[in-house]
Amino acid sequence: MLIGASLLYDLSFSHLNGYGAENSTMTICQDEPKTTVFTHEVFNQPTPLVDFNLFLSDIVLVDGLKRHRGSWAYERISDYGQRMGSAEVLEWADQANRYTPVLKTFDRFGNRIDEVDFHPAFHKMMGLSAENGLHNLPWAQQQEGSHVARAALMYLAYQTEAGHCCPMSMTYSVVPALRLQPELAKIWEPRLVLNGYDGKLKPAGEKSGVIFGMGMTEKQGGSDVRANTTRAVPISQRGPAQPYRITGHKWFCSAPMSDAFLILAQAQDGLSCFLVPRFLEDGTKNNFFIQRLKDKLGNKSNASSEVEFRDTIGYLVGNEGRGVPTIIEMVNHTRLDCAVGSASVMRQATLQAVHHCSQRSAFGKKLIEQELMQNVLADLAVESEAAALLVLRLAESYDTASSNEEQAFRRIVSAVSKFWICKRAPQHAYEAMECMGGAGYVEESVMPRLFRESPLNSIWEGSGNVIGLDVLRAVAKEEGVVESIQAELNKAGGSDIRFDKYADEVITQLQAVKRAILNKDLGVERTTRRLVERMALALQGSLVVRFSPDSVVDAFVSSRLDHDHGMNYGTLHPGVNMSEIVERACPLN
Numbered sequence: 070m071l072i073g074a075s076l077l078y079d080l081s082f083s084h085l086n087g088y089g090a091e092n093s094t095m096t097i098c099q100d101e102p103k104t105t106v107f108t109h110e111v112f113n114q115p116t117p118l119v120d121f122n123l124f125l126s127d128i129v130l131v132d133g134l135k136r137h138r139g140s141w142a143y144e145r146i147s148d149y150g151q152r153m154g155s156a157e158v159l160e161w162a163d164q165a166n167r168y169t170p171v172l173k174t175f176d177r178f179g180n181r182i183d184e185v186d187f188h189p190a191f192h193k194m195m196g197l198s199a200e201n202g203l204h205n206l207p208w209a210q211q212q213e214g215s216h217v218a219r220a221a222l223m224y225l226a227y228q229t230e231a232g233h234c235c236p237m238s239m240t241y242s243v244v245p246a247l248r249l250q251p252e253l254a255k256i257w258e259p260r261l262v263l264n265g266y267d268g269k270l271k272p273a274g275e276k277s278g279v280i281f282g283m284g285m286t287e288k289q290g291g292s293d294v295r296a297n298t299t300r301a302v303p304i305s306q307r308g309p310a311q312p313y314r315i316t317g318h319k320w321f322c323s324a325p326m327s328d329a330f331l332i333l334a335q336a337q338d339g340l341s342c343f344l345v346p347r348f349l350e351d352g353t354k355n356n357f358f359i360q361r362l363k364d365k366l367g368n369k370s371n372a373s374s375e376v377e378f379r380d381t382i383g384y385l386v387g388n389e390g391r392g393v394p395t396i397i398e399m400v401n402h403t404r405l406d407c408a409v410g411s412a413s414v415m416r417q418a419t420l421q422a423v424h425h426c427s428q429r430s431a432f433g434k435k436l437i438e439q440e441l442m443q444n445v446l447a448d449l450a451v452e453s454e455a456a457a458l459l460v461l462r463l464a465e466s467y468d469t470a471s472s473n474e475e476q477a478f479r480r481i482v483s484a485v486s487k488f489w490i491c492k493r494a495p496q497h498a499y500e501a502m503e504c505m506g507g508a509g510y511v512e513e514s515v516m517p518r519l520f521r522e523s524p525l526n527s528i529w530e531g532s533g534n535v536i537g538l539d540v541l542r543a544v545a546k547e548e549g550v551v552e553s554i555q556a557e558l559n560k561a562g563g564s565d566i567r568f569d570k571y572a573d574e575v576i577t578q579l580q581a582v583k584r585a586i587l588n589k590d591l592g593v594e595r596t597t598r599r600l601v602e603r604m605a606l607a608l609q610g611s612l613v614v615r616f617s618p619d620s621v622v623d624a625f626v627s628s629r630l631d632h633d634h635g636m637n638y639g640t641l642h643p644g645v646n647m648s649e650i651v652e653r654a655c656p657l658n
């Protein structure tokens with residue numbers, strides 16, 4: 070797919086029979102692609118976007134890292150960005166998705182093994198990201214800005230290969246939930262902070278690093294986990310950290326080769342959270358049966374499976390009946406990553422589109438110089454910048470969660486960002502693909518993979534409506550949530566009259582919705598999506614107004630806050646400085 074310094078061409082002549090060519094195949098090794106083929110010269114085709122620093126070419130990310138106290142990780146992130154933009158790693162990403170994981174239920178002798186075979190490229194991706202702490206940075210290095218630094222790494226990883234980000238994310242996210250059960254955290258946290266990766270199925274204690282998964286969703290209910298039928302019975306004593314026997318299934322269980330999982334099952338006092346290891350402490354395998362792998366739209370490199378538990382050993386995390394509040398500690402962090410991941414998809418899509426259009430001409434001009442294309446590209450870039458600003462600000466709130474206001478902010482903005490940014494990604498990926506014409510539709514470009522990835526973050530970890538209802542719940546019932554939004558919006562007050570007006574309206578609307586829910590007024594739920602959209606736009610607007618250049622402020626505020634943006638990208642008002650926005654998005658060209 071990706072062209073490096075040296076190329077191998079297989080030229081098959083068999084289709085030219087009758088035109089003077091023999092049936093033969095020859096392999097040519099050369100340093101540069103051959104631009105003269107048999108019938109024509111190859112020209113007006115962009116160069117591949119490889120061997121560049123994904124981090125340093127991203128002004129919004131570089132600035133955001135500094136602003137949110139992540140500068141100490143600058144070098145690590147820059148090195149990682151260089152690797153993620155390298156032809157070699159981009160090739161791994163392609164291979165990991167082209168040669169998808171295969172379930173090996175039995176060995177050749179008929180013994181049940183329940184292993185997943187991945188292409189070596191997937192393991193390389195996992196190894197590189199684990200080495201850089203994508204699965205553990207804030208827990209391994211407890212430093213201010215560490216969640217922001219990790220979010221920046223994740224933002225880069227997701228652009229190159231999204232599938233392996235799922236196990237990275239679940240592993241990072243498990244720690245706060247695990248800490249609710251100190252006896253279990255004492256065993257697992259020292260393993261979690263290791264930066265090694267070992268893809269083999271063997272006891273966690275023998276590995277240079279571990280990976281965690283999560284199992285909540287069952288056939289009869291995913292959003293409504295209270296419908297779970299999987300049961301847990303204590304082996305001897307009931308209570309936190311005690312072993313139980315678990316029987317039942319999980320309909321979705323991504324990364325089944327993980328070393329351990331947090332899962333939900335019904336115990337005597339109700340839905341409870343359990344830590345299920347793949348190996349037991351005596352070194353024998355736990356009962357963990359992988360029934361089949363899901364045949365998915367995208368996220369192909371990541372093995373998502375259906376699993377069964379039969380007398381599987383799991384250790385209770387937290388109290389019986391407190392399964393949801395326990396596992397939600399994990400889910401909050403994976404929701405942050407969903408927003409980061411979708412912002413990242415938009416960033417990569419923007420980059421690909423701008424790069425393509427800066428080298429491709431039509432009707433006598435580069436595409437990037439065509440006025441209408443400038444509008445589309447600038448609009449995509451503005452959306453991507455606003456998403457990046459919001460996820461970095463959100464990641465900061467994970468760092469400074471000690472203040473009550475930040476905790477309230479984190480609570481509400483995790484949900485709002487997850488809803489909005491994840492919902493914006495598919496349309497964005499599609500529009501970026503269209504900028505590349507037919508070239509964007511073929512697998513060799515990264516666009517089909519981005520496009521297939523783009524709806525996923527909105528579905529898992531709470532689908533759109535569920536997240537919307539969660540926002541309503543938080544607004545109505547949780548202290549300080551509306552005030553935390555208001556405080557954030559106030560920081561941008563006074564610099565743009567259009568923003569001020571929009572922010573005031575959103576706060577008024579929030580207060581009205583809060584009153585309506587408390588009064589149990591009918592129909593409030595129906596207004597949820599519009600409310601959440603407006604909250605997200607106000608938050609993004611506040612960050613754009615404070616931290617983006619005038620061109621981006623003008624474009625964002627006029628299109629998203631002052632007027633109806635319309636149904637498609639490319640609808641910025643004609644006076645916007647589009648070329649400046651586009652250049653900022655892709656300074657490589």
Ligand SMILES: Cc1cc2nc3c(=O)[nH]c(=O)nc-3n(C[C@H](O)[C@H](O)[C@H](O)COP(=O)(O)OP(=O)(O)OC[C@H]3O[C@@H](n4cnc5c(N)ncnc54)[C@H](O)[C@@H]3O)c2cc1C
Pocket residue numbers: 282283284285286289290291292293321322323324365368373525528529530531532533534535536538
């Ligand atoms: C690739 C992939 C990997 C996954 N990996 C995992 C994993 O590792 N572990 C895991 O536990 N799960 C995993 N999931 C499952 C995922 O989290 C669920 O699919 C998701 O939570 C939705 O649950 P569901 O599929 O049962 O849909 P449902 O709960 O049936 O929801 C269907 C629709 O109804 C909406 N809805 C639900 N309730 C309401 C309501 N009250 N009002 C209005 N609308 C409502 C939802 O928003 C959704 O749009 C994975 C999913 C995918 C696609």
